Amino acid sequence: MKKRWYDYLWIFSAVYLIIGFFNILFAWIGLLCFFIPLIISVAGGGKAYCNRYCGRGQLFSLLGGRFGLSRQKSPPKFLRRKWFRYAFLTFFFAMFFQMIWNTWLVFEGAQSLRQVVTLLWTFKLPWHWAYHGTSVSSWAVQFAFGFYGVMLTSTVLGIITMVTFKPRTWCVYCPMGTMTQLICKAKSGKIIKLRK
């Protein structure tokens, strides 16, 4: 099959993760992976992001498929159930807003900048080497640390499930995927109602 330009977006995902080890401010770019899928599905493009442009999914299928780093076993059934996916989405968002809250506290001056990346919502990893002191205000730096933590956490979870189950097991419970699918469902429901 002919390769398209978007088949190489896994490079973007890999570079994003690596660059975060050197300069945390680049973590802001990750917001693209957050807004583009939402914009596409709201604009009526369905799940084109998951289907074509998701660099992370491609990275997992490359590592797990081509490089054989996956056991290729079916994941447990609960992972694909709606209750689990919605619960994970809610939990992920709760953690996301907590991160925004921390950014806000730094913005307000109630909290000083903490140069840590929180992994799996628990482990606070020292990450000071990736921050070299810039003219950027400290809340923006705090957000970068926080957002990189979100991205790294989801990548680590994705890699764990990639190794234990199938390459793109992350896609089953990916909060962005769940969210875009919900948007698509809501939109199609609306269309059906309008037709009636």
Added chain:
Amino acid sequence: MQATKKRKKYAVVFKDDCVACGCCAKVCPKSAITIASGIYAIVDDNKCIGCSKCATECPASVIEICEGCI
């Protein structure tokens, strides 16, 4: 005609649990799978040759190969 149709193998998607990730559509050698408005995967029975590549790829394991189940 009925006999040949019965013997044909093809992929069946359990729509309720499909996450519409598109992994199946990507591996399908016949481009027989489409993601219907971002909600679930649909297999075109006429194009599907029952090679089971999609079933192997599906991370949610919601695709099964059916033989003669029309």
